[in-house]
Amino acid sequence: MNRHLLRTPLAALSAAALLAFAPGALARPTAEQIARLGKDLTPVGAERAGNKDGTIPAWEGGVTKPPAGFDPAKGWADPYAADKPLYTITAANAEQYKDKLAPGQLALLKRYPSYKMVVYPTRRSAAFPESIYSAVKAEAGRIDTANDGNSVLDVVGSTVPFPIPNTGVEAIWNHAFRYRGATLVRHQTEFPVQANGAFTPVKRYEETIFGNGLKDTPNVLFYFRTSYKAPSSIAGEVLLAHDYIDQVKQPRAAWVYNPGTRRVLRAPQVAYDTPRNGVDGLSTVDDYDGFNGSPDRFMWKLVGKKEMIVSYNNNRLTDKGLKYADIVKPGTMNQDLVRYELHRVWVVEATLRPGQNHVYGKRVYFLDEDSWQIAHGDLYDGRGELWRVLEIHGVQYYDAPAFFIAGSAQYDLQARRYVSSGLTNEEKPIRFNTPLRAADFTTDALRRAGI
8 A cells, every 4th residue: 555645634635625614713603693594504504505516506404304105114215316426436537526525535446446436416405303493593602612622511402502613623512412313213233344345243222312302401412322232242232321511520421231240330441542342443432423422632623614525315325125235345335325425514623632642643524514414534543644534324314304324434444444334224214203211321221221
């Protein structure tokens, strides 16, 4: 591998590619700025208008109703099934599109013959409930950060605390808070894939209750519980995590039920750069969901906005007619099943703080302006070399309504392997807003679930 190809800094992105939507002075939004939400800005702070070229359309409310005949047991039917590809990006023509690509995408195109990007018309499908929009606007002027950005103050019902962000850490908090229902129940499978394409599925059952579903419980970002069903080496293990809005006042609390000892143990290691369970060291705990956990080990810079080709509207990846073997292939995921579109993204660069430890020296994230979900991440090692590339395959779950994950892939350029996460094709459908209780997320409940 030519390592010089992996040292492409964010500064190498052409100046013209960065839009003139730069972060302003460090201050709360003014009343005039907040009044723009729902007008020239969408209710969550994106630019409502399309771009000058007409390649990005205006946001017109997104998709909030299922198409006729929708059956979650068959997957989330594609409202854009009639769309035809505009073009396909490969290693042979990547130079032509480099101003619309991240360094990690360019590296994948050069490294893997199976990696390509089939680009479709841009469809701004992301949408959320009206109650969320109202809460965002009502709270936008008073929410603030403290403790060098590691705490968020005065959030009640908002899922986008900083619709007009001034700093990188505000943007990453928007990702952490983003709406995924009041609760989320998901059976999902992960695949740490060998170089020859072999894999052992890691099956998990997840339950999450978010802060907006816990109105009477202050300072909670989410409660999360996951039970491992396979492989046999970890089957029966259960993880419980409590994440808080004020990460300084209350750091993450985590516990693990071990089926061998039948004991519940505190698990302070379930954070930061600890390798995730079951994925062969290909991903860290804080890689999950794009990024999660306390932001305190990094300095977060809001670079600006950029037009970028990202994975979007991946209804096909939810199709229950697909088998995992159809999707998970040697080298890369089956790129014929992945849809790419041109969207505006916020660019956030995270650099390791002096005196802090982490396997990543730098992380660069590209957040979809319409949903605040991380769409892509480039992860660098301590030498400044591009190490891992993260692609989040987003989709609008119109029955929630919420923009969330149809699957993801994290490619390790040094190990020449990848892990695919979040696939649900051979599982029960994802459920949003299912009634869950805070009492289901206690250590006593964890012990009972283990037994």
